[in-house]
Amino acid sequence: MDNQYKPDSNLDATLREKVQEAMAEIKRGCAEFIGEEYIAFLIAGYYQTQQRFIVKAGFDPTAPDLHLGHTVLIQKLATFQRYGGDVKFLIGDFTATIGDPSGKSETRKQLSKEEVKKNAATYQEQVFKILNPNHTEVCFNSKWIHELGVGGLVDLTSKFSVARMLERDDFEKRYQENRPISIIEFMYPLLQGYDSVALKCDIELGGNDQKFNLLVGRTLQRAYGLNKEQSVLTVPLLEGLDGVNKMSKSLGNYIGVTEKPNSMYAKMMSISDELMWKYYDLLSVKTLKEIADLRAGVCDGSLHPKIVKEDLALEITTKYHTLDAALCAKEEFDSVFGKDEIPSEIVEMEFERGIWICQLLKLANLAPSTSQARRDIKGGGLKINKQKIIEEDYKFESGEYIIQIGKRKFLRAIIK
DSSP states (O other), X not given: OOOOOOOOTTSOHHHHHHHHHHHHHHHTTOSEEESHHHXXXXXXXXXXXXXXXXXXXXXXXXXXXXXXXXXXXXXXXXXXXXXXXXXXXXXXXXXXXXXXXXXXXXXXXXXXXXXXHHHHHHHHHHHTTTSOGGGEEEEETHHHHHHHHHHHHHHHHTTSOHHHHTTSHHHXXXXXXXXXXXXXXXXXXXXXXHHHHHHTOSEEEEEGGGHHHHHHHHHXXXXXXXXXXXXXXXXXXXXXXXXXXXXXXXXXXXXXXXXXXXXXXXXXXXXXXXXXHHHHHHHOOSOHHXXXXXXXXXXXXXXXXXXXXXXXXXXXXXXXXXXXXXHHHHHHHHHHHHHTOOOSSOOEEEEOTTOBHHHHHHHTTSSSSHHHHHHXXXXXXXXXXXXXXXXXXXXXXXXXXXXXETTTEEEEEEEO
């Protein structure tokens, strides 16, 4: 059935206003809504009868730690919990062994069951920093997918056509360019869609690169005769510290949920003033009005952007640690970057005597390449023991050195 529910004209003004406020918070920062009326209907029902509804988001445990990019969805799940949502936090322990092909130009590497199990365990420890455990169920899709059996899988494939599958941008592009698409990759959207059938979802959330997979869930709910069709909400991908690419561990532009307070706070302070507002929209628990007031203050000059960014850095660091830890991190940051001091906690690495500075910077991940290291040195961005070094051919003698690139990259190098 279609989710064409209309607001009840008999709702009193107070209830209508509460639903509108809830919808404004839910829609905040979202990329797209499908079935918005159904969500408003569910929230109104919760306010009237305390009847809760099912909200799902799936996570493939492809890496052991979550970063703030992952938490955009988790924040949105927590918002739904405040308005009547029971969250199905779905760990795709089966689908992760296939690999989600979304946005990929080639076949994804499959993970082993051991890797999936190990990574999934860490997810469960991290999500309850945000979600209310009383209204959260952690699910594993291997449970119902194994129960399908071969016959069930064959029946599942009959409910979706190859032509529909090739409507996906990444599949269509690879097909037109004669690049391989494995049959198992076609199974991924079907199995993700079947998760919505098994969990009887009312709403599914995902990144905007997941839209096709989320819509498959709606199609399959109809095909399997469920008396509902899930609404779909997509959120934008969060740019990382570089302000260009989506947050990713492989790109090194991420802020990890389990990072130490000092590192988390310093990384938050490194984002641009412009990107700060997107982080507020997607990660902060401040209301829309509070954020609008902050924007207005920055625009009229009554608030300095640095102060606003400090508030955000404190909020995020407190969320994943404690207020005391966040305040200590702020004090450390102000000391290091306001007084040109050395951080109390920096990475330490050992190297052999005679190593070339550019090679050391590359090995320490302070520069992506020796060419970039040369450019950083030429630009005056290198300090060794607080002294600016512009010699590109610098080689190290034995000893201990504090190396700094730019304002925020430090290393203690032990030269044997």
